[in-house]
Amino acid sequence: MPYINLQITKGATREQKAQIVQQFTETLVTVLGKKPEHTHIVIQEIDEENWGFAGMLTDNYRKREG
Template identity: 45%
Template sequence: MPVVNIQITRDGATAAQKSAVIAGVTDVLVKVLNKDPATTFVIIQEVDTDDWGHAGKSVTQLRADAEGKR
C-alpha cells in the first residue's frame, strides 16, 4: 500500500499528463515491488516557481537570470 508524493514546479502539466504520471508510477510499483494498485496512492503537488529554491535561488530568479544571459 504505497503512498507516493510527487512535487513538481507549476509549469502547465495537463490533466492528461498527470494521469500518465499516475499510471506510470503505479505500474512501476506493481511490477517491481508487487504492490496492489488498489491500495496505491499517487499525489501530485505543483509548486509555484517563487516557492521552489535550487542552488540558493528561487526558480523564478534562476529563469530570469537565464533569460538575461541570452
C-alpha cells in the same frame, strides 16, 4: 498501501499528471508486486517563487536561462 507524494513546480498538464500516476503505479506493480487499487499518488504543484535550488528561487533561475 504504497503512498507517493510528488512535488513539482506548476505547469504540468492534466494529461502529464495522468501519465505520471499511471507509470508510477505500473512501477510499483512491476518492481514491488503492489496492487494498483492500493496505490495512492498525490501530486503537489508548487509556485516557482516558492521553490529554490542552486541558491536562488526557481522563477529567477528560469528568467536567467530565458
